[in-house]
Amino acid sequence: MSINARFKKHPLALALQVPAVSFFMLAAAVVEARSELHPGMERTIEQDHRVDDWVIGKNAHLTSNGATLKQSRVTAGKMTLNAGTTAQDIHASNGSQISLTGTTVVARSSAASAINLQGSQATIHGSSITHASGIGLSAARNFLTDEGSTVNVFNSVINGATRGAFATAFSELNFTGSEVIGTGDTSEGILLWGATANATDSHISGGENGVRLSYESADLNTSTLVLDHTSVEGRNGAALLVEGDAYGSTVADIQVRNGSTLTGGNGNILEVTGGSTANMNVDHSDLIGDVVVEEGSTAKLQLNNRASLTGQLKNVAELSVNDASRWVLVGDSNVTALKMGGGAVHFGGADEFYQLDVKSLEGNGTFVMHTDFSTHETDFLNVEGRAEGNHSLLLAATGSELASGAPIKVVHTEGGDAHFSLVGDTVDIGAYAYGLQKDGTDWLLDPTRRGTSTGAHSILALFNSAPTVLYGEMSILRTRMGELRFSEGASNGLWMRSYGNKFDVAANKNGAGYAQTQKGFTIGADAPLSGGDGQWLAGVMAGHSTSDLSLTRGSSGEVKSYYLGGYATWLDAESGLYFDGVVKLNRLHTENDVTMSDGKKAKGNYSQNAVGASAEFGRHIKLDNDFFVEPYGQLSATITQAQSYELSNGLQAKGDRSSSVVGKLGVTVGKNIQLESGGVLQPYLRTAVAHEFDQSNKVFVNDQSFNNDLSGSRIELAAGVAMSVSENVKLHADFETSQGKKIDQPWGVNFGVRYDF
DSSP: OOHHHHHHHOHHHHHHHHHHHHHHHHHHHHHSOEEEEOTTOEEEEETTSOOEEEEEOTTOEEEEESOBEEEEEEESOEEEEOTTOEEOOEEEESSOEEEEESOEEEOOTTOSEEEEEESOEEEEESOEEEESSSEEEEEEOOTTSOOOOEEEEESOEEEESSEEEEEOTTOEEEEESOEEEEOSTTOEEEEEESOEEEEESOEEEESSEEEEEEOSSSSSOEEEEEEESOEEEESSSOSEEEOOBTTBOOEEEEEEETTOEEEETTSEEEEEOTTOEEEEEEESOEEESEEEEOTTOEEEEEEESSOEEESOEESEEEEEEETTOEEEOSSOEEEEEEEEEEEEEEOOOTTOOOEEEEEEEEEEEEEEEOEETTTTEEOEEEESSOBOSEEEEEEOOBSSOOOSSOOEEEEEOSSSOOEEEETTSOEEETTEEEEEEEETTEEEEEEEEEEEOHHHHHHHHHHHHHHHHHHHHHTTTGGGHHHHHHTTTOSOEEEEEEEEEEEEEOOOTTOOOEEEEEEEEEEEEEEEOSSTTSOEEEEEEEEEEEEEEEOGGGOEEEEEEEEEEEEEEEEOTTTOEEEEEEEEEEEEEEEEEEEOTTSOEEEEEEEEEEEEEEEEEEEOEEOGGGEEEEEEEEEEEEEEOOEEEEOTTSOEEEEOOEEEEEEEEEEEEEEOEEOTTSOEEEEEEEEEEEEEOOOOOEEEETTEEEEOOOOEEEEEEEEEEEEEOSSSEEEEEEEEEEEESSEEEEEEEEEEEEEEO
16 A cells, blocks of 8 residues: 555544654754744845745744745745745645745655645745646645645646645635646646635646545545636546545535536546545536446536536436536436436437436436438437426438338336427428327337428428519519500600519418518510501510518528510500500529428529410590599419429429419509699509419429419409609509418519600
């Protein structure tokens, strides 16, 4: 057994250590020169003072301003070493007070510690303390008493070959902005024998363990470690070791706070051995490494305030995952009691499948899991006892299809009233979304409970959006009639419209409902035709629109449309009859941004061509007092090119060539109001009944067939005003809304101007 071990295990030997050291130091003083401050004396030495040993008695006070000292012994006295001072090892006892500022201490090889405190206090600022063969800093008690030592270290570096710092029962080490390093291969950064250590903004490193928490005796076996924005590293062993042995065990209270880190050279951030107990609270810190507990020992961990732990837990008695914190498994793990307080357990990566065994489960939390639905490999939560509380399963979504209809077990319990549910109620698997079912005390992914997946939903919605994009662009044309009548269609003209539309498309049996907001502009030019009966007007137009789609689970889509078109209008002033025909070619660029059931993103894009045509026939009937009524009928059709593309999660999308045919019957009533300025104001109201005839637009998602059926009727209402400001300038504004079985238009607005010349 080593001398250190004997002193540690036997308090009597520890009590004898002080007289032994005193004897050897006094014997050395007989043969070496020394300076002595007798009780009550005060002395200040400067840089040019001779190099000497110092013995400082009770209530005596030595101050050094840059001097060089050899070994010093302080008994119930004071020592103040200021900037520039260099010293050898310092031994202080019986309530001594040591102050170091800007001081360099380099211990003799024969000394146990560079600074050795027994029942004393030290304050160290901006200093360097080094022992090439022993302990850097020791804080011990006056043995056989409870008079411990307290050390406050600021912005300093402490190096020791066997350990950086050491403290016994009733003693406390406080480090701020400092480094504490055990330089030897088998050293510790800090060794605690039933003591307390607090470190803030500091770094602690040991050749074997970063911090070793142990006991002094069976009754003095509680050590406390508080790490605040501090890193601890065990270069060859664990970051933290809580140890016990045949002579006794340790109870350790460990607080890891505010971005602190633990690094173990052997991969372990915490080891507990020899029947010891460790209670570790991790608060707002991210830890990576394993926690290994020896059989017969106990460890309880808490993750609080968004803390995270990535690693295996082996034989841990209790884990609490609270306050949006998370534990990330990197291998099969076991925990006796798992308590969820709003946190999450992540089962590794997408291609890693782990099993977590727990004896009991309680609280409320989330389990983030992965399942390969083609091979039936899965992460698995195995509760070997009672499971209580409400828990969510966040299963990773995939673009591939479920290979077979067999259920996949993801949770097993032995009893209890725990309830498990899928986040969002379903998990996206290819074109479909699957639910969870309870089978006795087990929970399985149920292939018989399925709906449309979020990815498929988005694909269907975007393929469905082309007709509403095209109709939204064409709806502005018929509102030109009032403007044209102001000039009786006999003038060349330039015109421009800006417009916006909102469409709400109801969910069908595939769940493909969405909201579409469109904005755009169109410019055009037309001129009367000299041929025929002289009542024809022909024109061309071009424009652009952007449509944003709002989909389920925060998914979104965007359709950018660029178009060219031509139109011809016939106006018979005598009868009031008119005809309006439009043909338009579109290039559509579509972006799909899907948020899947597990919160991950999938993206895709494609382009396609489309053509639309509209024919409208009506009659403008003048009534008394400048009122008018205008019944009309319209038939519109669009055809959109077939297209295929793939989302980034592998989901395959194919849309057949799609079409839309809408018939409409309506009437407009209004009044022409002559203005004093010579202009004409024409307010009007319009109503119509529209019907979509096309019932079959096939879309394939992973070769699964879906039908985008938007057939049905709707009622349209509109109000607007056309105004002849002058002989050349005409203005227009229009607001419309509609409500139908499949499509609602909460609002549509357009504003325009025409210039005749």
